[in-house]
Amino acid sequence: MASQNILDVVVVGYGPVGQTLSILLGQRGYQVAVYDRWPSLYPLPRAVFHDHEIRRVFHAMGIGQDVESISQPSATYQWFNADWKTLVEIDWSSESISDGPVGYLFNQPSLEALLDRKAKSLPCVAVHQGWEAIELHERADHCELKLERVTMQDGKVTRSGETQTVKAKYVIGADGANSFVRKSCGMAFEDLGFQEDWLVIDLKPHEGVKLDVPDIGQWCNPERPTTMVPGGPGYRRWEFMRLPHETREDMQRPEKVWELLSPWVDPEQATLVRYALYTFRSLIADNWRKGRVLIAGDAAHQMPPFMGQGMCSGLRDAWNLAWRFDLVLRDVAPPALLDGYTPERRPQVRAVIDASIAMGQVVCTSDPLKAAERDAAYLAGDVPPLPPFPGLTDGLIVRTQNSADGGIAGQLSVHGQVQNHGRTMRYDEAVPTGFQVIGLDVDPQACLSDAALAALDQLGAYTIGVTHDASKVVANRVLYDVSGKYQQFFAQHDAKIVIVRPDYYVFGAARSAAEANDLVGMLIAEIGLDQASAASKSHASAVA
Known part of the structure; x- marks a missing residue:
């Protein structure tokens, strides 16, 4: 079936970035439809950190208090060498420019549930889950997006043959790393060279269990680089780097999971929520707009997680796009205002990716000699501190x-x-x-x-x-x-x-x-x- 109604915006992808875009545009009264191939919200944790700037976005969306109820203020982020000597301390608990600590830890399924309720409460927003985008065409005054109803089981798609075509003035691809929207528009992806496999494990300690682990830490142990962070109130996360002699299959065996966790926690102390092997990459699209089509979030950029800025960067994309679309759709500003999106967001994200890569190269050192040289440099104070978080350097500024x-x-x-x-x-x-x-x-x-x-x-x-x-x-x-x-x-x-x-x-x-x-x-x-x-x-x- 085909709809003749031309919507203001269609968003492809209903993760945090797509949800946020839908809410920000819907709150301004624009007709928005959002589509996602998953029939329901993805149930497993991924991101665990948002910073003070994103907290301001949540408050602007009217869910600030709700997000605070599922978050906890961050402690100091510490990096240790193999002997647990402190190499780096980044005080994420300190007062930020935004009134409150620098960072917060949260559980992503809980956050997505809040965003989902908010999006579906807005009369201008129509959420369609279980629909996969299969064709995208740009016309003179609108885009046409063809979608097929699908079901998902164990991550595999089953197609129904039922299709629909929707029309919108603009399409935004917030559809993740393998973005259909980005690929359909031929937007090039630049590989910045970082690639490492890490096993990510989330668990929930049993009532009354106190684990002897750093609150937020990187154990820069060449024998097994390891990350330990809260996964939001009541949850803990470990991340273990895959070593060269290990296979991807070996890292995902349940017995391997508990073997890696054994220095800190055993099966009698906690419930395993999930584990998955991820390849941490550093990629960025050359241009984030092509005519009436734009991309955001992981569709536009991917980065190692060592600064906790993957989801944050995607929400900044949504935040940047929302006010631009507001002026353009109200005919206050010309469509050329959207041209400023890439020049503003790309340099900032590129700087964050570069910093994340630099941190990852420190953490991911598996050569004992190189690790010893690294430790000596940090312990002697010979390594300069990380640069301040980047601002905007182009676009709508003086x-x-x-x-x-x-x-x-x-x-x-x-x-x-x-x-x-x-x-x-x-x-x-x-x-x-x-x-x-x-x-x-x-x-x-x-x-x-x-x-x-x-x-x-x-x-x-x-x-x-x-x-x-x-x-x-x-x-x-x-x-x-x-x-x-x-x-x-x-x-x-x-x-x-x-x-x-x-x-x-x-x-x-x-x-x-x-x-x-x-x-x-x-x-x-x-x-x-x-x-x-x-x-x-x-x-x-x-x-x-």
Whole structure:
């Protein structure tokens, strides 16, 4: 059967990235259909870590408290040599720029269940499970996607012969490493050279069992490189590298699983949830958009897991795409706005992959002599620390303030506790998600022209002030900076006015209120909005 209705977006793939895309677009009122070949949610754990930035995404989706209930704050990430001497410590429990610790551990099936309930609660989102994409064609004003109903048993597909064709203005492939969408569009994949087999084991310790293991650790033992992490509240994960003399089949025998676990846990202490052998790869697509088709998540990039950024990177893709589609589908911005997706996301993801590879090369050393040299270098303090997490270096940012050169544009913006009407809350509870013009000790609305305010209103932007001076607070307009984080962030970058994008990255900053109109003008020009036509429209950018 064929549908003549043209949807706004069809998403292929219903893992966390496809779920998040569907929710973010559905919450904005767009007609979205999502298809996945699995008839039900994949029941086994994969990802176990999300960071502070992704926590902000969950709160923006309205599920922040629910996700926190299935997560636990991270401890310090430690790397040990074979003799359990500490080589590296990365404090993921420290305070982040986003108000809270750097990272959190969770159980992926629990997260997907939350996302599933949220997606299916939205009237604009139609979820179709048990349908596999088999043909994709781009037309002048839409795409046509042909799908076949399938059943899955033991990972094998059984085809029914029943098909349907759906039409949408855009198709997004969030369909994993073997992406049908990517392959159908001929998007090239670059191999960055990392490839190692690791056995991943998840288990649930029995009630009252306390295991003597590091909370989050890499045991850089050349005899058997090993990872030990929580798998969310009540779960534990081990990962063991396959050594050259071992076969893939040997690594997946149940007796081998318990043999590898035996130094820390035995069958009487825990229930085995699952085990699987994975090949950790480093791959990235050259271009993530071809006409009306885009890719995200593992369809666009794959990385070793040593930074815990695989799923996080995919959710950043979804977060980046959502606000771009919002402007394009509302006809506020031209379709060319989508061209900025690859230049923004690819360099950031490439930097994360490179860092993950570097960490993996340290962890995966199986040569005793090389491991000894590595240990000596780290113990002597001769190894530089990891670089800071990369920001955006291209796309919708003020290029003269590029984060690559130490500027503010492209950095993740600060988030903290604010006070309004005497009540303390998260900043994102006080100010809705969208473009934001934030002033330090000033209400930006008072600094902007009518034309600039009208253009911001067309974007759905908000203007708001923050201050650490109680005498300058104005209810709903200038909020009190409870922790002083905003004061510190603005002072660090010599900024008076900052424009923050809907994905919380900084577009750019002005050093004085007088420069605010110029900054808004740059934003409008970069997006492609006709400021003259916007000037005739009213504005209502106050925070409710």
